[in-house]
Amino acid sequence: MPEDFAPSPSGPDPSGPSPSGPRPPGLTRRQILGIGGAFGLLTTAGLASAAALARRPAATGAELRSTAALPPPFRTPLPLPAVLKPVATDGTADRYEITQREASAEILPGLRTRLWTYGGTFPGPTIESRRGRPVTVTHRNELPVPTVVHLHGGRTPAASDGYPTDLVLPAAWPDPAAGPDAHAMAGMPAMARDTQGMADPRAVTSRLTRDYTFPNDQRPALLWYHDHRMDFTAPAIWRGLAGLHIVRDDTEDSLGLPAGPRELPLMITDRAFTADGSLHYPSLDPTLRERPGVREPYLAGVLGDVILVNGAPWPVHETDAARHRLRLLNASNARHYALEAVTDDGRRLDLVQIGSDQGLLATPVTHRTLPMAPAERHDVVIDFAPVPTGGLVRIVNRLGTGRTRDVMAFRVARPAADDSRIPPVLATDLPDWRRQDAARVRDFSFRAGRMNGGHGWLIGGKPFDPARTDVTVGLGDTEVWRLVADVHHPVHLHLTGFRVLTRGGRPPLPHDAGLKDTVSLRPGESAEIITRFDGYRGRYLFHCHNAEHEDMGMMANLEVV
Structure with a gap:
């Protein structure tokens, strides 16, 4: 078993959380590999200097620029995906x-x-x-x-x-x-x-x-x-x-949460477009038949300069002056968001989080700014009642710049009765996994490295190989996993949800509440998660959900026996 996959004794991790900041230009290949080398030193030294990497900017990837004429924001009506009927x-x-x-x-x-x-x-x-x-x-x-x-x-x-x-x-x-x-x-x-x-x-x-x-x-x-x-x-x-x-x-x-037309699924993505409207993406093989990967400037991840919600650019949605439940998904390949709801006069509305990746929280958590990494879901309630009729509420991304700072908007069109509520207790079925019940603790590093003579993204120093079993767990076993990153890595575990125990040896952040299946590791950051493998036997995966990292080796096999 590779060293980075091996069980290890538990202990505090001194690395700290990274501050949020504006989105920087994309990291160069030299910078990425330099970070990977520095990260190797950090793992050897027990992460004593991880806080230095944690101060790196809050984004990973390079932005493609559209050559198509882009529309002004908040003109396109928000589309809602059709619900499929069973055959x-x-x-x-x-x-x-x-x-x-x-x-x-x-x-x-x-x-x-x-x-x-x-x-x-x-x-x-x-x-x-x-x-x-x-x-x-x-x-x-x-x-x-x-x-x-x-x-x-x-x-x-x-x-x-x-x-x-x-x-x-x-x-x-x-x-x-x-x-x-x-x-x-x-x-x-x-x-x-x-x-x-x-x-x-x-x-x-x-x-x-x-x-x-x-x-x-x-x-x-x-x-x-x-x-x-x-x-x-x-x-x-x-x-x-x-x-x-x-x-x-x-x-x-039965909880009385906003429902019907006041429950909105919102898939947030970013894309770039060529002058004729085609999607712009830097594939080495545009046919997607043989040669995987992207051109060198985009090895850390591909960011688009057009924000789409449910497939529409910077849409607007006419709504009642009432509570709305927003089912948020970050389906972007590599872009991170820090979402805020801002009124015409600059006030920030509360984002009351009621759910996470794997369902309802135990109790609501109120945010003014809500971070989202690729593949994360947040279930939030916004109350538009304090907004005057005709007012605009913009959903903005504090990590964006220029056009990517705007996401979408809500136009409060009319007053309305509202019998919805946010109960003080949302769920009582969250698992009560305890650290002392863990059968083992494992360490996993997520970092840049070399693969087949070129650039890759590695787990435990190895690129993905479908013929290799990396981790074997027993059905029903509870485990604690310690994850540590060089740059941003949203780590996704298949089959089972988990709870975040710590970040950098400190308590989890407010948006870590509830049952997760994807945890956003920031540069130089470590996190501990706990889970129980009580679903099914068979071969599963865990991987980075920066999709470019995933394609370039950052996956590992998990065998449940």
């Missing part, structure tokens, strides 16, 4: 069908943008499900490359979790069983092969269609589904392969 249903389960296909949409006014979509729309259609009621989704791949679907945040059996080599092949794609050359053509680049030059021996591929079954045996929460193909996740999500999946239950429904 079959009975007393115990529902079945859905989604076709993955190319489509064209008017994202920027007067221009058409080619997208890769779930069901012809971006975002894809929303699946509304009930706790404990299984859902099977048949995905049909009519795109020009293989795909994989992962339900992010799902408590899912391994066969349906969307392992990166469990490909759904297009109809005309070469057969992976035909030999090494066909493996490369089947979405298994040379960097993905094991030491014998073969692709993942455990991969389960299918031709054209695949059924994914989600038991929904989990707390009600906002989940999302997206492509997870090995080495090509980032450009596939950038092209549009993302959608929402909401799990509900009767207990949550």
Whole structure:
């Protein structure tokens, strides 16, 4: 077992939290590798100097600049993703069908943008499900490359979790069983092969269609589904392969939270566009067939200069002067946000957080500024009652500059009665995992390094290899994991949620409350998380959800036995 994956004794970590600041220009390759070298020294020295790295700016990545004419903010109405209807249903389960296909949409006014979509729309259609009621989704791949679907945040059996080599092949794609050359053509680049030059021996591929079954045996929460193909996740999500999946239950429904038209799912992303409206992305291989990765200036992550909410640029939503529940998802590849709600006269409205990645908090937490890393979800309530009719409330990103400082706006159109409420106790079913119950403590480093003679992003000093088992845990075991980063790394754990125990040896931050599945590590920062692996046996993943980092090696295998 590699040293960085090994169990170790627990102890405090002296690194401190990093201050937020304006988004800087992208880090250069030399700076990234320099940070990685410095981080190696820090791990050797027990992180005694981690606070120095923690002062690095609060962003990782380089920004693409659009050449298309961009619209003014707050003119485009906010679209809401359609809710998908089941093709079959009975007393115990529902079945859905989604076709993955190319489509064209008017994202920027007067221009058409080619997208890769779930069901012809971006975002894809929303699946509304009930706790404990299984859902099977048949995905049909009519795109020009293989795909994989992962339900992010799902408590899912391994066969349906969307392992990166469990490909759904297009109809005309070469057969992976035909030999090494066909493996490369089947979405298994040379960097993905094991030491014998073969692709993942455990991969389960299918031709054209695949059924994914989600038991929904989990707390009600906002989940999302997206492509997870090995080495090509980032450009596939950038092209549009993302959608929402909401799990509900009767207990949550009875709380009196804002509902119906006052509950808004908001998928926040950033993109860049060429002059003809095409999506701009710096792929080394624009066909996404053989060569993974991005051009050198964007190795740390790709940022766009257009902020989209539900696929619309800087939209506006007309609303009542009442409480609204905002189901927020940061579906950006690499961009971080620090969200605020600001009125015309400069006042900041409270963002009352009621839920996190894995569902409702125990009690509400009030924020004025709410940070969000890629893949994180926050469930918040905003009360528009104090805003005068006709007033504008802007949702801004304090980490953005120029156009990326604005996200969207709400126009308060009319007074309204409001019988919703925010209960002082939201949930009583959060797990009570205790440090003393942990079977073991493990250390994991997330840092830049060398991979196959080039740049990579590594966990425990190693790039991802689907043929290697990195961590083995027992079904039902409770573990504490200590994570430490060189630059920003939002770390996502498949299958199970976790609680954040500490950041830099100190208590977790207010937005760490509740049950998480993604934790945002800031530069030079460490965090401890605790979880129980009580879902299913099989092969799962943990990885950085900066999608470019993920594609360049920052994933590891987790085997539950």
